[in-house]
Amino acid sequence: MSRTSDEYLRDVPMKSYDLVREGLIALAFVAVLVVALALIFKSPNAPTIRGEDVAKNHPLDYLKTSTDFLTGESALESYGPPYNESRENVQKVLGLAPANILGVTKLIEAQKDFVLGPLERVAILNKDVASALTVWKAAKEEQQKAWTKAYSEALDKAEEASGEVKVAAGDYGPVPVMMFGMLALGRAGLLEGALSVSDTLPYTLDNTKAMLFFQEGPDSDFAESVDMLGNQWGITHEVGNLPGPWWLWPYAIWYQIPPLNESPNADAIVGSLMLLFFLLLLFAPFIPVIKHIPRWIPIYRIIWRDWYAKQEGRSGK
Amino acid sequence: MNVTENLKSYLKDKLTLDDLLPTKLPVYLNSVAYLFGVFSLCSLFILIITGLTMAIFGPLWYHVSGTGKLFNSFHYWAVQLLFLFMLLHLATKYFLGAFRDGRWKTWMVGALILGASIFTAFTGYLSAANWSAQWHAVEAKDAMNAMGIGGFFFTTNYTQVLSLHVAFFPAAVGLLVVIHILFIRHEGPVKPYPLRGGKTK
Incomplete structure (x- = not known):
């Protein structure tokens, strides 16, 4: 042992020890365990939900999502930092809004980035979409809102059959052509590319927009069906029976308990609680009650039972 | 003040072979509770080896190749065991x-x-x-x-x-x-x- 530990353990009987041998045996044990578990249970790997899947299998959901972004009133428009300057939904804890510190660092203009931008690309390939876009751009904002409102309401009553969507006739202006342009983009498997394309690079280095596109609709619906929403212990779950990150249950539990399960500031409050608990863990050796608990709950008597038996035997002689 | 001399002196005192490769231990180390730390370390070692392999071949490999999927499963289970052993290690060390x-x-x-x-x-x-x-x-x-x-x-x-x-x-x-x-x-x-x-x- 070192000089420091030799001094510390001066009055303690020692036994011989082979660190390398013990390490190798432990490694073999853990390796066998890992290999056996992997071969028997494999690992969870449910496929992602892609724009192409939604466009082909759930075209109505696809159209509703696209139309929602086109209205300019989607949930993302009022999300706030880091995506935009809106402040109405910024989460607060103790009156502070940590998201405002860095502010907008990844600007997303949902209507432009999620619908009008991709449609500009579709317009190059499709004259009908090009004409519809021209009409849309020439219209006043009030007119645009009237068209999208009417079309959104019509989609709520629309029917889906054999992968096609039937929308009742109405005054929707160029919106149906634009939205079926979006649907064609999805069916061609090009939605994610159109959302993630870089202005300067030939690589897709940031897929944030593609990830956000279906969050509120198809993704959320599927997550609920496999118990992965936040109020279903979502982050600790995997699809199927294999374990997910179960060690996050001290975090996930707060999202199940009132009032946090319905609080608009839940993420900020739970995040702050986790930070506090981590600091308690970190500084446990200095916190009066926490550092004494091990002495009050004598689990150490079980772990060191041989030592105490010898000590008590010696003192009893 | 010679910084190199001070660092050398510090390392000589703190990084001895006796520290790194001990051949004797106090007799009170006589419980499986002392194994959770080394099991955590072994899980981490397996994670590093499987992780490096997956990093070499890239994300597509562990989605489409049978061998890649197997390494993905090794990595997944090593994480599960790492957290199991690490939390047992934390709990036992706390209660000691x-x-x-x-x-x-x-x-x-x-x-x-x-x-x-x-x-x-x-x-x-x-x-x-x-x-x-x-x-x-x-x-x-x-x-x-x-x-x-x-x-x-x-x-x-x-x-x-x-x-x-x-x-x-x-x-x-x-x-x-x-x-x-x-x-x-x-x-x-x-x-x-x-x-x-x-x-x-």
């Missing part, structure tokens, strides 16, 4: 009062390892490029944004998340683990609570 007699540094570095490991595993789940990764990325962004770190850590940015998972966080965990082990070896295992009249004080 292992932070006593000046061992607070070892404890605090251990707590930092747990924190860094949680973020390593989290970015790993986001790097899996499957449904869980897709959903957790959009869900977790709200927590990151609410805490103010979403302004530079984007859970929905795959390349950033993958870089953090294969470089930054493992390096942090590895460095902290080395420091943790050096503290343990240098200071020796904490003594049992002393007896007072047949009872511990």
Whole structure:
């Protein structure tokens, strides 16, 4: 042992020890365990939900999502930092809004980035979409809102059959052509590319927009069906029976308990609680009650039972 | 002041072979409770080996190749075991009062390892490029944004998340683990609570 530990353990009987041998045996044990578990249970790997899947299998959901972004009133428009300057939904804890510190660092203009931008690309390939876009751009904002409102309401009553969507006739202006342009983009498997394309690079280095596109609709619906929403212990779950990150249950539990399960500031409050608990863990050796608990709950008597038996035997002689 | 001389003197005192490769231990180390630390270390070693293999061949490999999927499963189960052993290690060390007699540094570095490991595993789940990764990325962004770190850590940015998972966080965990082990070896295992009249004080 070192000089420091030799001094510390001066009055303690020692036994011989082979660190390398013990390490190798432990490694073999853990390796066998890992290999056996992997071969028997494999690992969870449910496929992602892609724009192409939604466009082909759930075209109505696809159209509703696209139309929602086109209205300019989607949930993302009022999300706030880091995506935009809106402040109405910024989460607060103790009156502070940590998201405002860095502010907008990844600007997303949902209507432009999620619908009008991709449609500009579709317009190059499709004259009908090009004409519809021209009409849309020439219209006043009030007119645009009237068209999208009417079309959104019509989609709520629309029917889906054999992968096609039937929308009742109405005054929707160029919106149906634009939205079926979006649907064609999805069916061609090009939605994610159109959302993630870089202005300067030939690589897709940031897929944030593609990830956000279906969050509120198809993704959320599927997550609920496999118990992965936040109020279903979502982050600790995997699809199927294999374990997910179960060690996050001290975090996930707060999202199940009132009032946090319905609080608009839940993420900020739970995040702050986790930070506090981590600091308690970190500084446990200095916190009066926490550092004494091990002495009050004598689990150490079980772990060191041989030592105490010898000590008590010696003192009893 | 000669900085090199001071560093040399410090390392001579703190990094001895007796510290790194001990051949004797106090007799009170006589329980399976002392194995959880070494099991955690073994799980981490397997994670590094399987992780390096997956990093060499890339994310597509462990989705389409049979061998890649197998390594993905090794990696997945090694994470599960790492957290199991690490939390058992934490619990037993806490209930042994292992932070006593000046061992607070070892404890605090251990707590930092747990924190860094949680973020390593989290970015790993986001790097899996499957449904869980897709959903957790959009869900977790709200927590990151609410805490103010979403302004530079984007859970929905795959390349950033993958870089953090294969470089930054493992390096942090590895460095902290080395420091943790050096503290343990240098200071020796904490003594049992002393007896007072047949009872511990």
